[in-house]
Amino acid sequence: MVAAISNAVECINLNRVYSSRNVVGRRRDFTALRDLSLEIPTGAVFGLLGPNGAGKTTTVRILSTLLTPTSGTARVLGYDVVSQSKQVRRNTGFILGGERGLYGRITGEQNMRFFAALNHINPNEARRRTEQLLDRVGLSEHARTPVENYSRGMKQRLHIARGLLTDPPVLFMDEPTIGIDPIGAQELRNYVPELASEGKTILLTTHYMAEADMLCDTIAIIDRGELAASGTPGEIKRQFSQIGIVEVTVNRPREDLVARTSELEAVERVESSGEGPFQKLTISVSYGVDLRGRIAETVGADNIESMVSRDPTLEEAYINILKR
């Protein structure tokens, strides 16, 4: 079944509306997903990006059967997430970011054994897999420590180990590196290509553009529940940003430079930051327009330490898409 399916995950016109009532019973609706359609090829690492409240977590929860869509269809390995939720659960693992979702009073090993039992894994096999997975995520030494004594990074690694317990062909990772220190986050990121090389399909949601750029084959950017852009990181940068970047390092920082360069035709946005004694201007200009001469005039040629034109980063493209 798995081998015959080209798209491990498919969402077709997915809508999700959350309803709540206030104290006088008045109903309020919040649309988290609006006609979201996406496809994740089998074996791909797919990044789902978007600002807070964009609908990333809602998408992951729908795909992992924790939430039903208000309308539309979602399938995982061909199984409908609503009518065939059991089959979906058997074939997916989900890894959520954050401190919650683990039993703090029992050890990491016991957490693993509990979820193995919950998923009908034979106790002997569960013991073997627990040992193997805790070793894989570097928690063997802390296997018998209560989880409440774990650091955030250790808890996150335990989340990953738990997500892999059933050896699922499809993994949903919802902001797995959120709140983790840079070294810990880097260690966690290393698992993604490793798991992908084992043939797993991975849906990764993240706020970190560099992470998505580095790890994902394909990316979708969603905003307010709608698909804003999709493609490979390279395609997103080139096609969807429609900007070029000029970075100017200025010798003598001046407050008015941002306003003055912003007034130039074809300049879309200017950001200023300090770089030691220098001022760095990151100027987004319309794609294909060479503004270096005009910028030099405006800033003052003798005031420029360096000026470099480059393609936008994924983060810049992302900001550009969301600010359109």
Add this chain to the structure above:
Amino acid sequence: MRNFFIQSYLTYRALFFWLNWPAYTGNVFLVPVLYITMLMLTGRFANSPLDSDYYIKGMAAYSTPFILIWGITQCNYYERVIGTLGHVLGCSGNRWLIYWSRGTMHFPNGMLTLATSLTFAGVFIGLDFSSTNWLTLVTSILLIGFSSMAFALCIGVLAIVVRDWLVISAAGSGLLIVFTGVVIPVDELPLFLPYVGDVLPLTHGVAAFREAFDGADLASVGTHLAWELAVSICYGLLGYLLFLVVEADAKRTGAYETSIL
């Protein structure tokens, strides 16, 4: 079955927050002893027409649902609060087993607290065991434990919904103390209230339990025991259905993964 017991044991360890020496000894051993003493003395000094044994036996039997209700509801509540509920509902596990595994390890607590109560009553208050039919006594105790567990699991589901275990536990244990004949004879209740006890656990179990001390054999309390078993099964099924409804509602609303109102 091994997986069922692993689940039962680990949820108990993970979610039963009274599982530390002061809380455990206090609630399993001390509270029932204090309740028995308090009710016995209150009855005596209030010139109750009932003899002390009525309160002693009633409160000894009541100690079982007490510990089961407060224990199980808190486990269900903490499951939601610490954010593991979503992971449990997101697994492919058998819901029937998941539901019952939440109560299994609390059952021995119920037996232990009742044994403590009876030992205390026998040694320090002089409860007379000389005519006791032990088979009837043990059977009624086991049935009280089972019906209390089924009732506690059922109202425990409500603790998930309302995100409060104290109110649910207090309401559940309050219902039992008033309507099941542990301190007030059911027949003495006004209007239709005597019938309320018929749909609650403990009422018929405690009636059989009392008769066991007078030497009643299993056959003579058979109706009580059968009724107690029927009530247990009803609460077991009702609670399980509620659990399925909660799961469906969790998926529909998405609200069960938050821990605050």
